[in-house]
Amino acid sequence: MKTLLLVDDDTALRSQFAFALGGNYRVVEAGSREQAYKIIEEESIAIALVDLGLPPYENSDREGQSIISKLLFEQNSKVIVLTGQDSPTYAQELIELGVFDYLLKPIEIPTLLSALQRANFFIENEKKRKDENIQLSFSVDPKSGLKASSEEAQKQLLLSILNKTNFNIYQSAKLLNSSRENIYYFIKKFHIERPLD
Amino acid sequence: MIDNLFILFLVVGLTSIGVIYYFNYLLKHVIQVLMQLTTIQSEKFDDIEEFIFNAKRILKDIGVENILYELSYSDKELLHTEVSNTSFAKVEKQINDNLVKGKVCLEVKTNRGEKMIINSIILNILVMQILNFIHTKIRIINENFIQIAKMQTYMAHDLKNILQFFQVMQYNVDNIKSDEEKSRFIEFLQNSTEPINQKVNKILTILKTNSLMTFEKHVSKSNSFASFFEQYAKRYSLKCSIEGDVMTDINPNYLQTIINNILENIADKKVLDTEIEMHVIIEKREDTLSIEIRDSGTPFVNIQKLGEPFYTTKQEGTGIGFYQVYTVIRLLNGTMKCENRDNKPSILITLPK
Numbered sequence: 001m002k003t004l005l006l007v008d009d010d011t012a013l014r015s016q017f018a019f020a021l022g023g024n025y026r027v028v029e030a031g032s033r034e035q036a037y038k039i040i041e042e043e044s045i046a047i048a049l050v051d052l053g054l055p056p057y058e059n060s061d062r063e064g065q066s067i068i069s070k071l072l073f074e075q076n077s078k079v080i081v082l083t084g085q086d087s088p089t090y091a092q093e094l095i096e097l098g099v100f101d102y103l104l105k106p107i108e109i110p111t112l113l114s115a116l117q118r119a120n121f122f123i124e125n126e127k128k129r130k131d132e133n134i135q136l137s138f139s140v141d142p143k144s145g146l147k148a149s150s151e152e153a154q155k156q157l158l159l160s161i162l163n164k165t166n167f168n169i170y171q172s173a174k175l176l177n178s179s180r181e182n183i184y185y186f187i188k189k190f191h192i193e194r195p196l197d
Numbered sequence: 198m199i200d201n202l203f204i205l206f207l208v209v210g211l212t213s214i215g216v217i218y219y220f221n222y223l224l225k226h227v228i229q230v231l232m233q234l235t236t237i238q239s240e241k242f243d244d245i246e247e248f249i250f251n252a253k254r255i256l257k258d259i260g261v262e263n264i265l266y267e268l269s270y271s272d273k274e275l276l277h278t279e280v281s282n283t284s285f286a287k288v289e290k291q292i293n294d295n296l297v298k299g300k301v302c303l304e305v306k307t308n309r310g311e312k313m314i315i316n317s318i319i320l321n322i323l324v325m326q327i328l329n330f331i332h333t334k335i336r337i338i339n340e341n342f343i344q345i346a347k348m349q350t351y352m353a354h355d356l357k358n359i360l361q362f363f364q365v366m367q368y369n370v371d372n373i374k375s376d377e378e379k380s381r382f383i384e385f386l387q388n389s390t391e392p393i394n395q396k397v398n399k400i401l402t403i404l405k406t407n408s409l410m411t412f413e414k415h416v417s418k419s420n421s422f423a424s425f426f427e428q429y430a431k432r433y434s435l436k437c438s439i440e441g442d443v444m445t446d447i448n449p450n451y452l453q454t455i456i457n458n459i460l461e462n463i464a465d466k467k468v469l470d471t472e473i474e475m476h477v478i479i480e481k482r483e484d485t486l487s488i489e490i491r492d493s494g495t496p497f498v499n500i501q502k503l504g505e506p507f508y509t510t511k512q513e514g515t516g517i518g519f520y521q522v523y524t525v526i527r528l529l530n531g532t533m534k535c536e537n538r539d540n541k542p543s544i545l546i547t548l549p550k
Contacts, residue, residue: 010358015389016365019382020372059350084357106360109368 001026002046002120005077007036007067009054017049020109021116036067045077047119049112052083052090061090065097072098078119082107132164132175155190158183167194402517419444422479422488425456433464435492436472441479443486447548451525458518459490459544466494481550488546496537503535 004025008014011031018027028043030036032054039045048071052064064083071077078100083090091102100122101115158172165171173180186192373379383401387394423442430437445452460475467473475492502508504523509516526533531548 010362012389012393013358013362013365015385016362016369019369019385020365053354058354084354105357106364109365 002123003028003043004116005030005036005039005043005045005048005050005071007031007048007054007064008051008082009058010051021049024116033063033067037070040067040070040074045071045075046123047078047080047116049080049082049116052081052085059085061085061087061094065094068094068097068099078123080112080115080119082112151190154186155192158186158190159192162187162192162194399517402521419446420449420452421445422452422486423477425452426460426477429456429460430475433460435460435464436474437477438474439477439479441481443479443481445486445548447529451529454525455522455546458522462518463490463492463494466492484550486548486550488548490544490546491538492542494542496540497535497542500535500537504533 002025004021004027006014006017006021006027007030008017009031014029014031018029021027025047028039028045030039036050048067050064050067050071052061053059054063054067057063061083064081068079068081071079079098080101080103081091081094081099082103082105084105086104094102100119103112103115158176161172161175165175169180169183173183176183369382373382383397386397421442421444423439426437426439463473463475473492473494475490477491478487478489480487480489497503498510499508504519505516508519523533526546526548529548531546533547534545536543536545
């Protein structure tokens with residue numbers, strides 16, 4: 001069972017979230033930056049649900065942002081922000097920092113659950129790629145837009161699979177759970193050429 | 198020659214004394230007027246319109262006339278200018294609208310000659326006072342706006358959290374599928390915050406009281422009313438005298454609920470080391486049992502509200518005790534009447550035999 005860190009200064013609300021998510025995750029709770037730091041140092045956090053406004057700065061993202069930075073740089077956790085602060089600046093800054101999702105309170109629980117499910121899916125896939133020894137690394141600039149970032153990610157993934165299968169189209173399609181036609185299409189689209197032996 | 202010099206010294210001396218007395222008189226006058234203005238300002242601090250009205254009256258009494266000051270303020274600066282007589286009509290209207298419209302006007306006429314300087318001093322001080330007055334008011338308004346904005350942000354934050362709390366709670370309640378989950382959910386609520394814990398406990402107590410209704414009425418063992426009273430009087434250190442007794446086959450849980458709650462309530466009236474005495478009369482009548490409980494404590498307040506759930510007169514009371522007593526007595530088809538006799542509380546319980 002994955003560990004989910006729940007950071008919110010509202011104890012009653014935190015407790016209800018813990019009950020709702022307790023069936024699928026091992027939930028650990030923190031009500032302040034200090035508590036969250038302690039947990040991050042002691043536990044391995046897969047997913048974190050973080051409120052931005054924490055005491056003593058309830059009306060800024062200061063405390064939440066420092067927790068998020070620690071989670072992203074020390075644990076590579078999937079961080080979902082759940083906050084009442086609907087500031088586009090905060091959202092943009094945090095997405096650039098690398099948060100997985102930015103959700104606003106009050107949120108319907110099924111919406112939150114699907115965000116968690118997506119985070120889970122990403123964790124599983126990353127693990128799978130790691131187990132299959134497929135090293136996937138790419139550098140994208142989120143400021144250049146979602147489409148450009150997504151295409152760069154697709155290109156790098158395809159390249160790594162093709163290298164692993166020694167440019168065997170059939171095996172690559174199977175690994176990517178896709179068709180051969182699709183693989184040819186992307187090879188052409190991204191101008192990928194087989195390296196000379 | 199000496200005589201002439203003497204007369205000259207005498208005239209100069211007398212003139213000097215006259216001048217000193219005159220300035221002394223003027224100074225006293227200024228101080229008096231300023232004192233009056235200060236008194237008005239401190240009394241009418243919140244109402245600049247009334248302050249100006251009174252100030253004008255005083256200035257008129259001392260003969261200050263014929264000067265018109267117009268004070269105007271905006272979000273950037275505060276100005277005061279002397280304006281011409283031709284603006285009088287326009288300014289008169291503005292006086293009535295003052296502050297709200299962003300302008301305060303002071304219309305006075307001044308005489309010429311000896312009092313001009315002194316009146317000018319008074320007027321300038323008055324204008325300064327009004328300027329200070331408006332500055333203070335603007336500062337207070339600005340500070341209040343900042344506080345309101347802060348409060349609004351906090352309230353919005355709390356409101357979103359409350360809405361979120363109810364949404365998650367509703368989701369949790371909808372998804373409870375077993376008794377085990379129900380108990381776990383209650384445990385979560387109890388462990389979350391102290392106020393929620395208290396509310397949950399109250400609700401659980403009410404549910405428990407109502408569930409007493411499902412108890413079987415048949416109890417094989419008979420109990421003595423008097424023994425129950427003795428037992429609980431001892432527990433709460435009450436001096437208790439009992440007259441009569443009746444054996445009853447009413448469920449002992451019911452008796453405990455009734456007697457425990459009533460005696461606990463009496464014991465709570467103790468202040469410091471004062472001893473409360475109580476007297477219980479238990480009688481067997483034709484078709485009923487009657488129990489009368491009197492005590493030497495403070496009389497009942499709001500008798501009609503006794504027995505309502507959550508009604509309490511105690512600072513740390515839950516308002517559950519008497520509600521439980523009423524519920525159990527109603528369940529047994531009995532009645533309970535609370536009253537103050539000779540300013541002392543008395544409870545009369547009647548139960549079917």
